[in-house]
Amino acid sequence: MKTKYLAIFALMLSLLGFTATANEKHNEQTSDAWLKAKIVTTYALSEHLNPFAIDVNVKRGAVTLTGTVESDIASDLAGEIAKGIDGVKQVDNQLRVSAAAQRHTEQASFMHFVDDANITAKVKSQLLLNPNAHGLNIHVKTKNGVVFLEGQLSSEIEADLVRQIVRNTKGVMDIEDNLTVAEKQPATP
Template identity: 35%
Template sequence: MKIKKTALALATASVLAAPVAMADMNDWEGQSKDAWLDGKLETALMLNTELNNFKIDTDVDKTVVTLSGQVSNETEKELAGQIAANIDGITDVNNELMVESETEASDEPNVAEQFASDVNDLTIQAGLKMRYATSDGLDGSDIDIDAEGGVVTLTGQVPSNAAHDLALEIAQGYDRVRDVEDELKVVN
C-alpha cells in the first residue's frame, strides 16, 4: 500500500510539473524565434543601400518588432517600417525611429555609404587590373588604376594607340564605373 501511495504521489507530481516544463520550453522556442526574426530583419536592413543600418536598432518580442534610432528623413523611416513588416513571421511593427534634423544629417558622414563606395572602388581596381593583365592587346603596358567614387583614373604608359584605346574601352565598359579619366601616355 505504501508503494502505491508513493507511486501515485510521484505520478501526480510529474503531471503537475509538466505544464511548467512545457511553458519553459515554449518560452525558449519563442525567444529563439524572436532572435531568428531579429537576425532576418537586421540582414534586410543592412542589404538596403538606402538606409544606414548602423543607426537603426531593432528589438523583437513575441514576433512584434520595435524600431528605434535615427534616420535622415520620413521616407527612410517609412522604408524601414515596410522592410520590417515584410519579414515573414513578424506580426506587428512599432516604428519609433526619429528623423534627424537637416543640420545633424549633413554634419555626420554616412559610414555605411562610404564603406560601400570604398568596397566598390577596390573591386573596380582589382577587376580592371585582372582584365588588363589577361588582355593580349595590352602586352607591354604599364597602367596604374585609381578609382574614387566610381571614377577611374588611368595613368602610365601603353605601347600603341590601339593599346590606349583598348585600355579606355575596357575601363569604360566595366561594371559600376561612372567615368574614366585618361592620363595614359603612348610610348613607342
C-alpha cells in the same frame, strides 16, 4: 501507497509542464531572435538604410524599431521592410528623423535650386548675347542640372546653335529639347 504514486505523478506532470513551458519560451525566444536577425540583415543589405542606426527589438513577433534615421522616407522604408518579414505580427515604428539630416536635406535642396537658377541665368545670358540665337524667343528652365528649352526658331541651324550654346554652358547636365522650327512659307512668284 496510492498517495505516494499520485504525488510522484503530480510531480512528473508539473515537471513536464515546466519543460513544455520552458520549451515554448525557448522556441519563442529563438523565433524572436530569428526575426530580429532577418530584419537587421535586410537593413544591412539595403543601400538606403544604416543598420547601425536602427535598434530592432522583437517580442512574440511584435517588432519595435527605435533609433535615428536621416529622413521620413528612411523611417517608412525600415517599417515596411520589417512588416514584410514572415512571422512579424506587428511593427511599432518609433524611429526619429535626425534634425541635422533634415537641415542638410533642406540645405541641399536649396543649393540645387540656386544651382539651377544660376544655370538658367547663364544659358539665357549666352543666348541673348548671340545675335543669331534669338534668345528672346526661347524659354529656358533648369531642374537638377537638366535644361528645358521651349520656343519657336526660324531654322534648324538656329536650333542647333541654341543646343550647342546650352551644351557649352558650365553646369548643364543634359538638355530636354522642345524647340520647334517654323515652317518656311513658299516664296510667292
